[in-house]
Amino acid sequence: MLFNVQRDDGHTIEGYLIPDGFSDIPQVLVSDENGEIAHVPCDQLHSSVLSAGRHETGLVGFKLTGTNIPDLIHRTSLCIRDGKSELLIYRRPLQTQQINMKLVRFETQLLPHVAIDRQMSNVFQYALPSLERFGNETALQAFHLDKMNSMYLSGRLQVRNYQEFFDRGFKAIALLTDPYYEMALRIAMLKRFASIKPIFLGDRDRISLSAAIEYFGDLDIQDTSAIERALKKAPLKVRMALHSPTTRQFACSDADQPSTRRDIAAAMDAISRFEVIGHINDTLAFASSLSELLSLDMDVIPIVQRNQAINGIASELRTLAVAETYLEDDLILDFYIRQAMEISSSHEL
Known part of the structure; x- marks a missing residue:
């Protein structure tokens, strides 16, 4: 499994999740300190992943905004995990030291x-x-x-x-x-x-x-x-x-x-x-x-x-x-x- 978050500017978080299975449809589980927020499908095309033969469709990118994650900018304890294994992909910086x-x-x-x-x-x-x-x-x-x-x-x-x-x-x-x-x-x-x-x-x-x-x-x-x-x-x-x-x-x-x-x-x-x-x-x-x-x-x-x-x-x-x-x-x-x-x-x- 390959994964990373490439951008978090507060309003938008972008990253990718390339699953182990060639035909698997990846999705990320988004949560915060209050619990689960949403399962978000990876629907962003990464052509390089497709051309390299790493995934059947190349749809491995995810994009979180205020539309699919309400009040995203204020969710300071937000976590992103693989929806299947729940492996941690990203967590926003801690509010404590x-x-x-x-x-x-x-x-x-x-x-x-x-x-x-x-x-x-x-x-x-x-x-x-x-x-x-x-x-x-x-x-x-x-x-x-x-x-x-x-x-x-x-x-x-x-x-x-x-x-x-x-x-x-x-x-x-x-x-x-x-x-x-x-x-x-x-x-x-x-x-x-x-x-x-x-x-x-x-x-x-x-x-x-x-x-x-x-x-x-x-x-x-x-x-x-x-x-x-x-x-x-x-x-x-x-x-x-x-x-x-x-x-x-x-x-x-x-x-x-x-x-x-x-x-x-x-x-x-x-x-x-x-x-x-x-x-x-x-x-x-x-x-x-x-x-x-x-x-x-x-x-x-x-x-x-x-x-x-x-x-x-x-x-x-x-x-x-x-x-x-x-x-x-x-x-x-x-x-x-x-x-x-x-x-x-x-x-x-």
Whole structure:
């Protein structure tokens, strides 16, 4: 999906929405703080889109005026979303003080830190969390929105595919997770996904994780011996869901690509370019650094809490040699990153 707003002069808003489906008829959902206002069809011809073969009719442009959106000029909280997926296309500048910065938070947990995303949505004009749900083309389009200087994006994205935007005005942040904690979290969530369809997973994740979801569906996660047996017998597709996910995220261009020892150095190099790096073992320090970057009161930044049940499973995983083999690259990366953090912290003192 491609989208953008090219003009908002108060009286008129013009933009485009090119849907994924070649023959789909796009429309935008317009709302404000009081609720839904209208569904507006995209009826403006973009001949370049038609000639490029991106859409059957080329009718992908939309134009909002006082005619189809009454009192448009005074609707300060107006939002425009894709009528089908409800993906945010545009939001007018915040009336309260907004942060004029382009920030991307690379999510390192399978279960996203929604509290951080929710708070960032209150201080940035454009905010799009869990970006990986929408696919690579849509994610790239979000980075290319050129009419807004106040942007917050987040998602379990492959860092290597988006590093170029670090040189185009985006500042990157991440809260790194503990390898055993993330493995415990993934096993617990994969088991849960077998009975409850997760709303935060996109189609690609559902497909790539389907084998692991089925495999762990009946696992007793309170039985350490059962977990050990499951890890030892797991087929390759299942193993890939748990194999050093952090190293793969920071060093590999494909989420399904296995990591190697050489990728550890590449991951560390990518992490060195981040504005703020935190660790789940010290979320207070992460919140402090983020508040300083954004010039926000620290009380505004949510303090991420570790789940005690998941902590218990992680403690048991630490005793299993098979779990260590799954996480070898992440364990090495985690050691060096925490060591670097300790050195940096001591220099600050």
